Amino acid sequence: MARSSPVPVTLDRASGVPLARQLAGAVRDQVVAGTLPIGQRLPSTRALASDLAVSRGVAEQAYDQLAAEGWLESRHGSGTYVAAGAAPRRRHRPSRPRPGGSDLLRLDTGTPWIDPRHRAAWRRAWRDVSVATPPAAYDDPAGMPELRIELAGHLGRTRGLTCEPDEILVTTGTIGGLNQVLAALPSGPIAHEDPGYRAAAEAIRAGGREIRDVPATEPVTDLGGCAAAYVTPAHQHPLGPVMSGADRLALLAAARRAAAVVIEDDYDSEFRYDVAPVPALAALDRDVVAYLGTTSKTVGPSMRLGWLVAPPSLHRAILERREITHDTSAWPVQRAFVSLLRDGYVDQVVRSARRTYAARAERVVAALSGVAEPIQPVAGMYVTVLMPHPTAVRVARSARTSGFEVPLLRDYCRTADLTGIIIGFGGCTDDELDRALAAIARGLG
The missing domain is CATH 3.90.1150.10 (Aspartate Aminotransferase, domain 1)
Incomplete structure (x- = not known):
């Protein structure tokens, strides 16, 4: 049996920080630094509490927090160990930050924050990919049919957006979808919230279009001369408020009058905790709104996967172009996300x-x-x-x-x-x- 290692910790009882949080932070720091290596057995909560002259509950709270973060794992009948996922990493050195913030x-x-307790489902999804048979040629230009079926159910259940799988286009993320919408639009400026999402503004400029600033703090009532308006109604980026019902209706009315498209970036929509998530703007008018969704804020930005539900005329134009350019997400990523949706990982x-x-x-x-x-x-x-x-x-x-x-x-x-x-x-x-x-x-x- 592995021997437990003492944990040298000093707790400041005069500090306003709870003892359990201090203890968790000290153990976490030692794991990150490699002082407590992977697989090292730690003292029992009873022994640790005795060493530190604190209640056993303090030690239990600290261990529970570190287990939830994935730093520690409990083995039935054996004890608590430094988890396999807690490999040492380079520490920040805040006293000597390099120019450009590379050490910050x-x-x-x-x-996003991803709960490490769900890693097993993540690994399972990629095992599914490893035994699946990839397409022999280029994949469906709209995206994997199986994924679009899962997305249709997901959007209806979580975003109030009822659509058929054939109305969904799988993209390489929000900016990938935005670029495809921009390429299909007629000429004209793009209205953009100010302040707003910088990557979207850069994509609009890179597409050779003028940006027309609209104040993010005011309703949009005039889109005359604009080909489209890019907005983040679920959680305005970067100010935060949700677009009100009245402002949503005013924006849609302005778009219809100007024959413009509203590009809805459903940014951060899943993470309201004051009220239930607000339904997508596209649920109010599918003929006017091009809806953009992404895995970036749930599964992770590096997955580079998203989806687009566009008005019918734009959908056809985008799909025809994609049949030539094959501009869609990689098949293994799409296949993995099918498993993540079916397995309940995304909801978890x-x-x-x-x-x-x-x-x-x-x-x-x-x-x-x-x-x-x-x-x-x-x-x-x-x-x-x-x-x-x-x-x-x-x-x-x-x-x-x-x-x-x-x-x-x-x-x-x-x-x-x-x-x-x-x-x-x-x-x-x-x-x-x-x-x-x-x-x-x-x-x-």
Whole structure:
């Protein structure tokens, strides 16, 4: 039997941080640093509590948290061990950040948190791919039929968007789908929220089109002369609020008057925790709205997979072009996502992430209470906090000295006069978030 290893930990009882969180952070740091190697058996919760002169409940809470994060695993009748997935990684060195932020942990708006407890389903999906027979020639230009069947059910159940599998086009992600819509549209400017999603703005410019800024804080009532309007109605990027019912109807009416298309980027729609997810804008008018969805905020950005439900005229034009260009996602990725949908993996990671984001959002709001007010309601995997630009720069500098890069709201604006910071909490641990919030609070002080 493997011998347990002592865990050298010092707990600060005068700190406002709960002892269980301190203990979890200390053990996590030692696993990451390699001090506690993979497969190392740890002391029992009873023994550890005795060594640290704390209650056994403190040790149990710490172990439970680390097991949920995937750092530790419990083996029935044997004990608690450093998990196989907890390989040492390079530590951040916040005291010496390199130019460009390469040593900084970026608290961005797009990196999701994936519950490590669901790794088995992820591995199972790729085993399914390994035994499946790939197509001998180019795959269906619309995307795998099996995947489009699964997506049709998924969209109807989760987004209130009723469509047939033949109305869905599988894409390489949001920007891949956006590029295909842009190529099929008639000439003319594209209205774009300001502030707004920078990657979309860059794609529009790269397509040789003019961007017409529309204030993200105001309803869109005039699209005269525009070929389309790009919007993020479920969770405005980067300010956060959901587009109201009245504003949705006004936008659709403006699009019909101008014979324009509304390009709906269903960004972050799964992660409302103040209310149930708001149905897709496309559910109100399929003839006007081109709907873009993606795996980036659920399964992960690196999967490079998305889907497009376009108005009939655009669908035909895009599909005809794809029959020539074969511009669709790789077959193995599509096949894996079929398994992830059928297996319930996607629903599981969304539920887990929603709970995690809700708890982290509360911590952000609590940490900033009295010194700054996030835009409400907070949803998704980030919060945006308005403040004067000099203050925002000071806060970002304070965060940088502690090893974190905090995006500035001004960088998302083109003509809008809004300033502040954005705090993403998907791509970090609870401990990293606490340290980042402490640095931000110091910058605000």
